[in-house]
Amino acid sequence: MTDEQIVNLYWQKDEAALRESERAYGAYCRALAKRIVSAEDASECVNDAYFRAWGAIPPERPAHRRAVLAKLTRNAALDRYRAYAAEKRGGSEAHAVLDELAEVLGGREDAEGAVAAKELGEAVSRFVRGLPRREGDVFVRRCFFADTTAEIAKRYGMTENNVKVTLSRTRKKLRIYLESEGYL
Amino acid sequence: MNKQLLFDSFSHLDESLLERSEAPKQRVAWQKWAGIAACVALIAALVIPKAVQADPKLGIHISRPRYLGESFESMVRRFNPTDSVEAEDAEKWDAIIESYEPSVIEAAVPNGTEGDAPVVGGAAAMLPDGGSAEISLTPMISSYKTDGEACYVAPKNGEVNLSVPLREAMDEYGDGARYRVVVDLFRDEQPLPAEGFEAHDEIDRLAALGYSSGLESYYDHGVLENAYFTLHATRGQLKSFAASGEYGYMLFLYAERVPDYGPDTPVTFSSGGIAVDEEPTDTIAVTPPFSGEHLTQEQAYADTDLGAYLCEPPAGFGEREFLRMDGILTANFLRGYDYVSWHVSRNTSDAAVAAADLTAELIAERMYRADDAGDTDGLRIMNFCVDYGGIFIRVTAKGVTPEWLYSQLAALS
Numbered sequence: 145m146t147d148e149q150i151v152n153l154y155w156q157k158d159e160a161a162l163r164e165s166e167r168a169y170g171a172y173c174r175a176l177a178k179r180i181v182s183a184e185d186a187s188e189c190v191n192d193a194y195f196r197a198w199g200a201i202p203p204e205r206p207a208h209r210r211a212v213l214a215k216l217t218r219n220a221a222l223d224r225y226r227a228y229a230a231e232k233r234g235g236s237e238a239h240a241v242l243d244e245l246a247e248v249l250g251g252r253e254d255a256e257g258a259v260a261a262k263e264l265g266e267a268v269s270r271f272v273r274g275l276p277r278r279e280g281d282v283f284v285r286r287c288f289f290a291d292t293t294a295e296i297a298k299r300y301g302m303t304e305n306n307v308k309v310t311l312s313r314t315r316k317k318l319r320i321y322l323e324s325e326g327y328l
Numbered sequence: 329m330n331k332q333l334l335f336d337s338f339s340h341l342d343e344s345l346l347e348r349s350e351a352p353k354q355r356v357a358w359q360k361w362a363g364i365a366a367c368v369a370l371i372a373a374l375v376i377p378k379a380v381q382a383d384p385k386l387g388i389h390i391s392r393p394r395y396l397g398e399s400f401e402s403m404v405r406r407f408n409p410t411d412s413v414e415a416e417d418a419e420k421w422d423a424i425i426e427s428y429e430p431s432v433i434e435a436a437v438p439n440g441t442e443g444d445a446p447v448v449g450g451a452a453a454m455l456p457d458g459g460s461a462e463i464s465l466t467p468m469i470s471s472y473k474t475d476g477e478a479c480y481v482a483p484k485n486g487e488v489n490l491s492v493p494l495r496e497a498m499d500e501y502g503d504g505a506r507y508r509v510v511v512d513l514f515r516d517e518q519p520l521p522a523e524g525f526e527a528h529d530e531i532d533r534l535a536a537l538g539y540s541s542g543l544e545s546y547y548d549h550g551v552l553e554n555a556y557f558t559l560h561a562t563r564g565q566l567k568s569f570a571a572s573g574e575y576g577y578m579l580f581l582y583a584e585r586v587p588d589y590g591p592d593t594p595v596t597f598s599s600g601g602i603a604v605d606e607e608p609t610d611t612i613a614v615t616p617p618f619s620g621e622h623l624t625q626e627q628a629y630a631d632t633d634l635g636a637y638l639c640e641p642p643a644g645f646g647e648r649e650f651l652r653m654d655g656i657l658t659a660n661f662l663r664g665y666d667y668v669s670w671h672v673s674r675n676t677s678d679a680a681v682a683a684a685d686l687t688a689e690l691i692a693e694r695m696y697r698a699d700d701a702g703d704t705d706g707l708r709i710m711n712f713c714v715d716y717g718g719i720f721i722r723v724t725a726k727g728v729t730p731e732w733l734y735s736q737l738a739a740l741s
Contacts, residue, residue: 265340
């Protein structure tokens with residue numbers, strides 16, 4: 145079944161949309177969620193993502209369907225991660241990514257967070273688009289998908305050390321960018 | 329700001345950036361192979377003048393095998409330009425040879441000798457369909473042994489090349505079988521990843537044309553290990569393969585490309601018309617009926633409720649489509665890869681900008697540039713929504729200027 149056909153099922157409010165989504169995207173979304181939460185929770189996060197898609201389509205007819213489901217899955221996994229954070233610190237790749245992102249803030253963490261995640265996300269999108277493509281892609285794989293550096297190295301034919309150096313440089317650039325935009 | 333907020337903010341990244349990061353795999357191996365293939369083709373032309381033939385009967389180009397009478401390893405050693413430097417370094421050679429993925433390139437069993445006609449060495453895999461009264465007994469051919477070695481040059485855009493075993497199998501089993509095929513997709517003679525968006529769209533396009541197409545993915549502990557663009561097709565579908573002029577296609581029988589992962593390996597078909605546990609059948613993907621209503625341009629603009637909120641057709645966007653579905657009036661204007669998708673409705677779940685707050689600067693800010701995304705470069709906008717006091721316009725567009733978009737939206741205030 146094609147993506148378009150699956151979207152049509154959502155539009156028709158046909159429950160087969162959920163089954164077909166699982167068949168088309170299940171493994172992909174679960175792999176993403178497992179970077180952030182346990183395997184058991186990952187399946188529930190993916191189900192959450194399908195139901196969020198169910199609520200959003202219609203009126204949405206997303207052009208990047210796979211990426212949209214990835215975002216919904218990540219959001220669901222982050223919700224769960226936050227809820228369990230106190231008792232499940234460490235272990236997941238997300239935790240390592242969080243620590244890396246703390247470097248961007250350079251000790252200037254502010255629990256209040258005056259800026260909305262969506263606005264910040266748009267700023268980060270602009271930042272990534274301004275990077276050389278490979279550097280931007282590596283950063284997205286690490287910070288959105290929470291891929292390990294070894295996985296990124298394999299994906300792009302780089303050495304793991306090269307990936308780490310690239311990520312470190314990109315974080316420094318992001319810090320400068322956020323400062324220049326007034327977010328830090 | 330804190331690190332959690334920064335981490336969360338990545339959930340709002342543009343979808344185009346996420347898809348872009350689904351980067352190619354195995355590119356290195358094919359690029360290396362392309363260089364070797366050029367050398368081999370030159371030698372083969374001298375030794376076997378008819379090594380490469382076009383088969384007018386099939387209407388497509390057929391890459392003929394080069395029966396060089398030597399192992400793939402030996403070929404690599406002889407034709408690799410670094411031969412003189414590294415020939416004695418056995419470990420290095422092993423690494424080089426491994427990087428060429430002989431399983432990809434050696435389409436047939438070794439021991440062939442120059443000039444030999446291909447010999448059918450083993451029965452094709454006849455996978456009987458079973459368990460359902462509805463299933464036909466059409467055999468599915470997924471492997472076919474020929475003698476000798478074959479190597480292929482990357483296809484040009486619009487070209488379809490078939491591997492030797494696939495062609496031999498088609499000759500032997502004809503229309504009485506279906507063929508389980510792996511497609512390697514190329515653009516400008518460079519390989520594209522099976523899990524990339526180009527292959528994804530091709531799988532969908534072919535499925536819509538009646539091919540059982542899919543993406544077969546193998547995972548190692550949840551991490552994508554390998555992916556294959558697969559087809560179940562009839563001989564007729566392969567003979568008159570519905571190629572796009574944008575891509576080159578190299579078609580292999582399944583067993584040529586996919587190693588035996590064993591029966592317990594989890595396999596996922598993540599797109600297209602082939603199911604995980606489905607044995608081959610003759611079913612053809614059917615598109616569900618469109619539940620909306622197609623309109624003419626005149627009907628759309630004359631819609632008394634929402635028609636006044638449609639934009640003017642942008643200049644040069646010759647292909648147009650108008651439809652009404654679930655209370656949404658939609659106009660799509662197309663020009664090659666460029667498009668304007670303009671939706672008018674009385675409700676929305678999108679965050680909408682009040683029409684009074686609309687400025688040219690705001691639109692310019694929301695548009696973003698996506699170059700090198702595989703289609704036309706330039707500014708785009710995604711799901712930009714404006715509230716005209718209970719009437720909502722949502723625009724997704726590529727190939728128009730911020731000034732044009734602003735003039736259209738401002739004119740409706």
